[in-house]
Amino acid sequence: MITITDLSKTYGPKQVLVNINLIFEKGKTYGIIGENGAGKTTLFKCIAGIEKYTGSIESKHEILKNQLGFLQTEPYFFSKITGLEYLQLLCNARSVIFKDIENKNVFELPLNQYAITYSTGMKKKLALTAILLQNNDYFILDEPFNGVDIQSNILITEIIHRLKELGKTIIISSHIFSTLNDTCDEIHMIKNGAFIKHVFKEDFGRLEQEMKDFTIGNKIENLDLK
Amino acid sequence: MKFYFSLQFKMLNRQLSDFGILPIIGYFLSLIAFIGLSYLLFYATEFASYIYILIAFGFISKLSDPHRNSFLKNCFSKKKYFQIRLLENLIIGIPFILFMFFRTQYLSAGVILIISGLIAFIDINSKYNYTIPTPFFRYPFEFIVGFRNTFFIFIGNYFLTIMAITVGNFNLGFFSILVVFIICMTFYSTPEREYYVWIFSSNPKKFLYRKIMTAIIFSSLLTLPILISLSIFFPDKIGIILIFQCIGYILLSTIILAKYSDFPNKINFSQSLLLALGCAFPPFLLLLIPMFYSQSVYSLNKILK
Numbered sequence: 054m055i056t057i058t059d060l061s062k063t064y065g066p067k068q069v070l071v072n073i074n075l076i077f078e079k080g081k082t083y084g085i086i087g088e089n090g091a092g093k094t095t096l097f098k099c100i101a102g103i104e105k106y107t108g109s110i111e112s113k114h115e116i117l118k119n120q121l122g123f124l125q126t127e128p129y130f131f132s133k134i135t136g137l138e139y140l141q142l143l144c145n146a147r148s149v150i151f152k153d154i155e156n157k158n159v160f161e162l163p164l165n166q167y168a169i170t171y172s173t174g175m176k177k178k179l180a181l182t183a184i185l186l187q188n189n190d191y192f193i194l195d196e197p198f199n200g201v202d203i204q205s206n207i208l209i210t211e212i213i214h215r216l217k218e219l220g221k222t223i224i225i226s227s228h229i230f231s232t233l234n235d236t237c238d239e240i241h242m243i244k245n246g247a248f249i250k251h252v253f254k255e256d257f258g259r260l261e262q263e264m265k266d267f268t269i270g271n272k273i274e275n276l277d278l279k
Numbered sequence: 280m281k282f283y284f285s286l287q288f289k290m291l292n293r294q295l296s297d298f299g300i301l302p303i304i305g306y307f308l309s310l311i312a313f314i315g316l317s318y319l320l321f322y323a324t325e326f327a328s329y330i331y332i333l334i335a336f337g338f339i340s341k342l343s344d345p346h347r348n349s350f351l352k353n354c355f356s357k358k359k360y361f362q363i364r365l366l367e368n369l370i371i372g373i374p375f376i377l378f379m380f381f382r383t384q385y386l387s388a389g390v391i392l393i394i395s396g397l398i399a400f401i402d403i404n405s406k407y408n409y410t411i412p413t414p415f416f417r418y419p420f421e422f423i424v425g426f427r428n429t430f431f432i433f434i435g436n437y438f439l440t441i442m443a444i445t446v447g448n449f450n451l452g453f454f455s456i457l458v459v460f461i462i463c464m465t466f467y468s469t470p471e472r473e474y475y476v477w478i479f480s481s482n483p484k485k486f487l488y489r490k491i492m493t494a495i496i497f498s499s500l501l502t503l504p505i506l507i508s509l510s511i512f513f514p515d516k517i518g519i520i521l522i523f524q525c526i527g528y529i530l531l532s533t534i535i536l537a538k539y540s541d542f543p544n545k546i547n548f549s550q551s552l553l554l555a556l557g558c559a560f561p562p563f564l565l566l567l568i569p570m571f572y573s574q575s576v577y578s579l580n581k582i583l584k
Binding site: 101102103105116118119123125129131132133134135137138139141142143145146147148165166167169 | 344346410411416417418419420423424427428471472473474475477478479480581582584
């Protein structure tokens with residue numbers, strides 16, 4: 054379980070996260086939605102301990118980050134490192150024994166090629182494979198479905214279900230509502246750095262409709278498409 | 280095209296400013312360093328012209344990054360692309376060519392000129408890049424990435440050792456050990472993204488220890504062929520070889536500590552100055568190493584706990 058209490062974050066005079074209070078329970082998947090720049094990634098970085106903040110983030114582990122797998126929106130790779138070496142690096146970093154990679158390469162990535170030559174989706178799949186190999190208890194997946202092909206999206210969804218069964222805590226951000234609908238138990242909506250809505254699975258349909266109505270409004274008519 | 284070069288000039292000035300130095304002073308110091316190091320090289324060995332060509336090739340080939348060139352191809356017409364590539368290569372090559380002219384080594388100057396021109400027309404497609412094997416698989420990433428970027432220097436360097444043995448010139452062999460350590464130090468000159476430090480589940484002290492031990496083991500692996508060869512053919516010099524090998528380890532450890540002393544920021548001008556002083560006057564390292572160590576632990580504490 055991760056408990057966030059009175060979390061705030063400022064960049065100079067700009068407040069990007071405002072007094073956030075959240076609980077992420079064991080064995081549950083949480084979706085975080087919000088417009089670009091709403092504060093999702095900053096929140097993730099605070100949980101990961103990459104950004105400084107005020108307030109507190111607590112878990113049963115003394116050092117949360119050592120049990121946390123963080124899939125970044127745009128994973129960065131060194132120019133001349135192969136997929137296999139990347140996986141080895143992330144396992145080394147957590148002192149995890151690196152073995153049986155051929156079977157664990159579920160996305161069938163060309164691991165002996167330089168990771169920088171991978172497509173956007175392949176890079177994301179490599180980064181995801183790496184944090185799965187680390188045997189983490191908590192996962193932050195920042196837009197895991199972006200740029201990934203349909204087959205892999207199905208596989209990622211199933212992986213998330215399995216992680217949940219194993220009692221892991223998963224936090225996902227996605228701009229594709231259907232992916233959250235398939236994977237999450239709860240969705241939290243963030244706007245201007247503050248959480249404005251909290252929705253359980255049974256109300257996901259209503260939330261999607263509300264978002265559509267609010268976002269689209271009469272903008273399509275305004276386009277005056279002919 | 281004019282805008283492209285003025286933009287490059289602005290970017291270079293910004294990099295120098297970020298480094299903590301006025302651009303004009305940066306250019307002046309770079310010129311002095313270039314001339315000084317060139318003289319030093321030609322003073323140290325009679326094979327300097329070969330090494331000089333290799334170094335020039337190393338710098339010029341840095342501009343052949345496939346992603347960068349793919350961006351240029353997207354932005355400019357074919358004709359302008361080649362003009363830019365040629366001009367850029369020449370800008371890098373000209374200081375080397377002028378120095379060779381100054382030393383009346385016209386043939387070497389011509390070789391560098393030809394290299395500058397030819398590389399502009401060589402297209403490296405990153406999609407089909409051959410994966411260069413390395414012996415460092417178990418412990419990525421600095422030596423894997425660094426070795427793949429500089430492997431041709433190592434080939435040249437081992438050739439230099441063979442030359443040293445063939446002509447019985449110990450200084451040349453000694454110089455090749457020095458080159459290995461200088462190259463290894465460049466592997467640690469730029470800080471990695473925070474994520475690549477964050478992933479480690481160790482405290483700053485263990486993290487630094489691990490980095491330093493990896494660097495010592497892998498640099499030993501790269502110097503080993505030279506050490507063994509020189510020890511066999513110059514057995515009376517084993518003591519000197521080992522002393523300088525140890526100095527190499529100390530300098531390598533110092534640059535690792537300097538790299539993390541203000542992490543995630545790059546090594547700045549004042550740190551570089553201190554490092555240069557440490558290299559020139561090794562006893563100064565006794566002060567420098569503890570200072571960089573405590574600064575590194577402090578900086579890394581923000582990310583590693």
